[in-house]
Amino acid sequence: MIHLGVNIDHVATVRQARRTIEPDPVAAAALAELGGADGITVHLREDRRHIQDRDLRLLRETVQGVLNLELAVESGVVDIALATKPQQACIVPERRQEVTTEGGLRVSADDRALRGTVDRLRAAGILVSLFIEPDPATVAAAQAVGAEAVELHTGAWAEAWLACRGRDDDAALRRQVERLEAAAHAAGEHGLRLHAGHGITYRNVGDLLHLPLLRELNIGHSIISRAVLVGMERAVRDMKDLI
Numbered sequence: 001m002i003h004l005g006v007n008i009d010h011v012a013t014v015r016q017a018r019r020t021i022e023p024d025p026v027a028a029a030a031l032a033e034l035g036g037a038d039g040i041t042v043h044l045r046e047d048r049r050h051i052q053d054r055d056l057r058l059l060r061e062t063v064q065g066v067l068n069l070e071l072a073v074e075s076g077v078v079d080i081a082l083a084t085k086p087q088q089a090c091i092v093p094e095r096r097q098e099v100t101t102e103g104g105l106r107v108s109a110d111d112r113a114l115r116g117t118v119d120r121l122r123a124a125g126i127l128v129s130l131f132i133e134p135d136p137a138t139v140a141a142a143q144a145v146g147a148e149a150v151e152l153h154t155g156a157w158a159e160a161w162l163a164c165r166g167r168d169d170d171a172a173l174r175r176q177v178e179r180l181e182a183a184a185h186a187a188g189e190h191g192l193r194l195h196a197g198h199g200i201t202y203r204n205v206g207d208l209l210h211l212p213l214l215r216e217l218n219i220g221h222s223i224i225s226r227a228v229l230v231g232m233e234r235a236v237r238d239m240k241d242l243i
């Protein structure tokens with residue numbers, strides 16, 4: 001079975017738009033788990049634009065499945081991760097100006113900062129994955145720095161998919177699928193767990209499931225988008241009843 005990690009950052013994005021108390025990502029996590037999520041994923045960014053320290057603390061206490069914390073190497077968040085001890089951490093690149101995590105982590109086998117962070121997290125009993133571009137050489141480097149899993153960045157594939165609406169005779173999409181397949185095989189050869197995420201939607205997810213040894217998908221934007229729409233009618237009716 002492929003594990004579904006639901007990324008709830010965007011629930012916190014809506015809350016932070018008003019800097020108020022709702023919607024609470026902790027409540028959203030509990031509901032996601034009731035819906036069948038195998039895990040909850042959050043990114044505690046250095047600029048705290050969405051998830052806050054308080055959210056992570058409460059999620060650690062309340063999430064029943066796997067809590068997966070995304071974090072950047074050079075941030076103070078590594079110390080927070082060591083203190084909070086989520087079951088899993090995904091190391092991602094982070095730039096303040098970006099709208100979302102753009103591109104995978106640059107990994108080289110002799111990156112001492114990255115290796116040091118991986119070692120510290122693993123020593124705390126946290127399973128460490130690296131969010132990388134689907135590229136066999138990067139997979140090999142991820143293993144060399146001690147990661148136990150790689151999360152393949154599916155953003156370029158998702159863009160190619162959207163451009164041709166998933167037509168399997170489209171050369172650009174075919175190229176992206178081949179990149180993912182090559183990276184997936186490399187992960188298998190290096191004994192790494194295979195995760196994937198970014199830009200996965202209800203429409204395109206079916207075209208990813210053939211990847212060999214795929215164990216986990218992390219999906220955020222599309223699920224939160226659907227939650228807003230499927231919840232709209234009920235939310236308005238509840239307010240109408242009060243008025």
Ligand code: PXP
Nearest residue numbers: 101131197198199218219220221
């Ligand atoms: N995985 C990682 C490492 C991410 O940074 C993100 C985006 O925050 C996701 C998965 C989820 O991407 P999306 O919101 O496009 O589903």
